[in-house]
Amino acid sequence: MKNRHFSELSPAAERLVDVAQALLQRAGYNGFSYEDIAREVGIKKPSIHHHFPTKAELVAVVTQRYMHRFAEALRGIETQHDGALERLLAYAELFEQTYGAQRQLCLCGMLGAEADAVPAEVAHEVQQFFKANLRWLTDVIESGQQQGRLRPEVNASTHAQLLLCALEGAMVVGRAAGGAVHPGPAALGRAVIVSLEA
Amino acid sequence: MKNRHFSELSPAAERLVDVAQALLQRAGYNGFSYEDIAREVGIKKPSIHHHFPTKAELVAVVTQRYMHRFAEALRGIETQHDGALERLLAYAELFEQTYGAQRQLCLCGMLGAEADAVPAEVAHEVQQFFKANLRWLTDVIESGQQQGRLRPEVNASTHAQLLLCALEGAMVVGRAAGGAVHPGPAALGRAVIVSLEA
């Protein structure tokens, strides 16, 4: 019942969350164990249970922190870019950065695929992540249309979904195809985004 | 060492492959066990080992059969549709059918996401699946361009990847967002495909 929230983590707990996140993005919820974390961090399994009594709690905290950081990144984009087109391109770059490092999947893409094999509390967090992303993207596209920068006849919601799905899919397919997909997520995102230009 | 190939399965083995595939599409490689199959089929675990000594072999056969059936479906599309646009729309419908049933993921989308947590032989099959799909899509788009039906200036390979990634992503996001994504894969696919029309 400790460490219920990502905002009050001790340095030791933070390190566990870091490693858990990387393992999740690489192998999924059922693809890693407390032993994997222990080995990587250099402590023993029961020490992890001291910080996060159950795996479900640990992964819930990882997911909350991921969502929170993503929301911060979206606010950063709004600060740095005024135009809808530029905001969408910067959005695509977020996925490129995640994937570009070590071909890591989006945490929520991975957990979303495994939705039926994941604790309900985690699945719920993941759902919030995607809803927030779709809301943000739809707003950006609609604003761009109102400003006359984006084609007014396209359906904002549909194209928000198209962009999000293309980016998430690019990470899955890119990893699965093992190099057969040359452009990263950002390049595919650009193909969608330029088609929106007025 | 038995049942190395999907084309020589006994009826009992075929039933195991059916159930294993459904479980894989629902929960992923590490999200199901021989016990889950046994419960569903109504036999005991060791009976499954008689047909498929290891889980890796079982999943490899599932994947081979899936790929083979998909390739058959692509040949069916070529038989039924002459135009590139129609072929691409029929392709998108394949994903709609998989997802539409029970919000099931593409088998190879799931295994691709889990690529690092899956036996090497399985990961290799999955890679072949995506390469074959990208090859087929690129060919269809290039043919459409040569026939003057599709816009000649778009990069065939990039848009083949965009379509495939959007469809795979739509299944992941659709399941993860739990109803927040209204259009199924086919609707997102159409948004990509119509933009290719000459």
Add this chain to the structure above:
DNA sequence: GTCTATATAAAGATAGAC
């Protein structure tokens, strides 16, 4: 906050009878 020791259950797999 970390450890050793331990509990409990599940997963993957094998031996051998029917």
Add this chain to the structure above:
DNA sequence: GTCTATCTTTATATAGAC
């Protein structure tokens, strides 16, 4: 082809000392 019985290893988790 299926079963019971069994083995081994791993995963998740707890108790209690330092």
